[in-house]
Structures are given as C-alpha cells and as structure tokens.
Amino acid sequence: MSQRIVVALGGNALGHNLDEQYQAVRQTAAAIAGLIAAGHQVVIAHGNGPQVGMIQQAMAELTRLDPVRYIPCPLSVCVAMSQGYIGYDLQNALRETLLNQGLPAAVSTVLTQVEVDPQDPAFCHPTKPIGAFMTEEEAKAMVEQRSYTVMEDAGRGWRRVVASPKPKAIVELDTIATLVEAGQVVIACGGGGIPVVREEKHHLKGAPAVIDKDFAAGLLAESLGADWLIILTAVEKVAIRYRQPGETWLDRLTPAEAEAYAAAGEFAPGSMLPKVQAAARFARSAPGRVALITQLNRALDGMAGLTGTRIQA
Numbered sequence: 001m002s003q004r005i006v007v008a009l010g011g012n013a014l015g016h017n018l019d020e021q022y023q024a025v026r027q028t029a030a031a032i033a034g035l036i037a038a039g040h041q042v043v044i045a046h047g048n049g050p051q052v053g054m055i056q057q058a059m060a061e062l063t064r065l066d067p068v069r070y071i072p073c074p075l076s077v078c079v080a081m082s083q084g085y086i087g088y089d090l091q092n093a094l095r096e097t098l099l100n101q102g103l104p105a106a107v108s109t110v111l112t113q114v115e116v117d118p119q120d121p122a123f124c125h126p127t128k129p130i131g132a133f134m135t136e137e138e139a140k141a142m143v144e145q146r147s148y149t150v151m152e153d154a155g156r157g158w159r160r161v162v163a164s165p166k167p168k169a170i171v172e173l174d175t176i177a178t179l180v181e182a183g184q185v186v187i188a189c190g191g192g193g194i195p196v197v198r199e200e201k202h203h204l205k206g207a208p209a210v211i212d213k214d215f216a217a218g219l220l221a222e223s224l225g226a227d228w229l230i231i232l233t234a235v236e237k238v239a240i241r242y243r244q245p246g247e248t249w250l251d252r253l254t255p256a257e258a259e260a261y262a263a264a265g266e267f268a269p270g271s272m273l274p275k276v277q278a279a280a281r282f283a284r285s286a287p288g289r290v291a292l293i294t295q296l297n298r299a300l301d302g303m304a305g306l307t308g309t310r311i312q313a
Contacts, residue, residue: 002039003227004180007032007299008217008278009046010233014086016050021089029093031232031296036103036185038300043180043224045217046090048082048191052210053131053160055081060146075162076194076206083111083190090187098185107185113171113204114193114211114219120165128164128210129270133157153270155243161270163209167193167219171204177224192216218278222285228303229282229291231275236295238276238309240266253311255280279311287313 009028015021035042052075059073087109098105126149134142139150139158148160170176176188192211196204214231221229237249240261253261258280267273279291292299294308302308 002041003303004041004043004224005035005228005230006043006045006217006221006224006226007035008214008229008231009044009296010049010213014046014051014090017054021051021086025089025093026097028090028296029097031299032094032185033097033101033103034300036098037101041180042185043176043220043226044090044185044187045189045213045220046086046187046191047213048079048086048210049128049130049159051082051086052078052191057131074206075208075210076196079191079194079210080111083109083194086190087111087187094185104183106183107187108179109187109190110172110176110179112176112188112190112193113196114167114189114216115169115171115198115204116165116195116207116209116211117168118197118207120163122165123163123207123209126161126163127151127270128162128212129153129159130162130210131160133159151270153268163207164192164212164270165195165207165209167211167216170216170220170223171196173220173223176220180224189213189216189220212274212278214274214278218282218291221282221289225286227289229279229289230299230302231279231291231293232296232299233272233275233293234295236298236307238267238272238293242266242268242272250309253280253309255284255311255313258283258311276311283311284313289313 015024055078063070091107095105095107142148151161153159179186192213193216195207195209239249241247283291291311292302292308294302298307
C-alpha cells in the first residue's frame with residue numbers, strides 16, 4: 001500500500017565539503033529511489049550542520065578581508081544558501097537515479113522559510129551544533145577569537161553551537177502540498193528551514209538561528225498528513241545507555257516511553273535527543289502515524305519491521 005513519507009536526512013550524511021557531498025548524495029538518492037520504487041510518495045527534508053557552518057565561516061572571512069565592501073552575512077541567509085546548493089545536488093542525483101530506473105523523475109527543491117517565536121528561550125541557550133568538528137584546543141581558540149559558544153558533540157569532538165528555536169509554521173506549505181499532490185518528489189525545509197519571525201504587515205525577518213531539521217521534518221510531516229516520518233541517521237537503531245555498560249538497542253517504543261527516556265537524559269542533546277523527541281511528537285499527532293529512526297540504507301527494511309527503532313502510539 002502506498003504511503004506518504006517524509007524523510008529527514010542528516011546534514012552530516014551529505015558530506016562535509018562539496019566533493020564529499022557530490023558523492024554522498026548518490027548513495028542518498030539510491031536509498032530514496034528505493035522507497036519511490038516501492039510505490040511510496042516521498043518528501044525530503046535535510047540538515048545542514050556542516051554546510052551552514054562552512055558557509056558562514058567563508059562569509060566571515062570575506063568580511064574580515066574587505067570590511068568596507070562586505071558586511072557580515074546573517075545566519076538566516078547562510079541557511080538559505082545551504083538550501084540552494086544542497087537541493088541542487090540532491091535533486092539532480094535523485095532525478096538521474098529515478099530516470100535510470102525508469103521511474104517518474106519530477107523533483108523540485110522549495111526554498112522554505114519556517115516561522116519561529118522571537119521569544120523562544122532557545123535564543124538565550126544555544127544548543128544546535130554547526131560547522132566542522134574541532135579538538136578541545138581548537139574550540140577554546142574559537143571562543144577566545146570569535147566569541148563562539150561551543151560544546152562537546154556526543155563523543156565525536158567539539159563544535160560551535162547556535163540558537164535552535166522550535167518551528168511554528170512552514171511559510172511555503174501550500175506550495176509544497178501542491179507539488180506533492182501533483183506527483184513531484186519535493187525537497188523542502190532544508191537545514192530546518194530559513195528561520196524567520198513575523199513582523200507587522202506580513203513582513204518576515206530572518207532570525208539568527210538554525211532550526212533542528214528533525215523538528216522541522218516532523219512539523220512538515222504533520223502538516224502534509226504523512227503516514228510515516230523516517231529519520232535517517234548514522235546508527236541502525238536508538239540505544240539507551242549508549243556507549244556505556246548495559247547498552248541496549250531499542251526496536252519499538254510508544255511516544256510515552258520515548259519521552260520518558262528523553263526526560264531521563266538517555267539521549268545526547270543536538271544529536272539523538274531531537275530525533276527521538278520529533279519522532280514521538282509525530283507518532284502521537286494522529287492515529288496510525290509511525291516514526292522510524294534508522295540508517296540511510298535500511299529505510300525499507302525498517303518499514304517492514306526488520307530493523308530500526310519504530311515509535312508508534
């Protein structure tokens with residue numbers, strides 16, 4: 001039976017530079033094409049943590065070299081840039097893969113704005129990792145030289161962190177829905193969406209933040225009436241006591257169980273925590289909705305119940 005699926009891809013799964021991304025999107029396209037070949041309707045959201053950090057660093061260096069001609073580039077604009085170039089690579093790779101398999105190949109990237117609350121407490125407590133991994137010494141240097149906020153990221157190294165407010169509404173939702181209904185494979189809410197706040201007379205103003213792509217993908221899935229939210233990550237399943245004695249990999253959870261583990265501190269902030277929280281919220285949003293967290297190449301197996309962590313009411 002055909003299902004409507006929103007797939008959330010991690011920014012790290014798309015590589016850390018242009019060459020890595022070009023290669024990574026081909027593997028990504030093959031996995032997504034498998035879902036489409038199985039008869040499912042697919043919408044794609046993706047992260048941009050490494051990419052947006054790279055863009056902002058490049059723009060900051062340009063400003064440093066010529067401060068008269070170039071003003072600092074707002075983080076919201078850097079998110080928009082990342083949406084464009086990731087979408088460009090991803091839609092071309094997916095279109096080529098679909099054509100090679102004799103499948104319909106209408107793929108569109110929608111530059112997507114996502115409204116946030118300017119009073120969201122996240123603006124006072126940055127938690128969203130962006131940019132490349134650093135050693136502790138490199139991170140301390142960034143704090144001293146550029147006043148960055150940094151944190152250790154799930155045992156993988158240190159990264160810059162920025163504000164990550166929760167998404168309230170997807171500005172281009174009607175456009176996305178129209179394309180989906182027309183049979184397009186849509187790439188939307190890239191990097192969690194361009195964060196904007198609503199001002200007077202319908203004006204939208206960019207916000208200095210990066211929205212977590214899992215929460216944005218969950219909101220997109222809810223808003224489109226999706227049957228599945230599939231969050232693809234670097235591990236096959238969700239674990240409690242991860243990398244500790246008694247590590248346990250989880251097959252099935254109710255939303256309440258997932259939220260209890262999250263409240264108990266079982267999942268790393270900025271890593272697995274938002275994935276589990278977004279999955280639990282989507283699974284409880286309507287009867288029959290299913291969230292799945294698994295590896296990129298195991299999505300179909302996960303839907304069949306053979307792997308992954310399934311969250312369902």
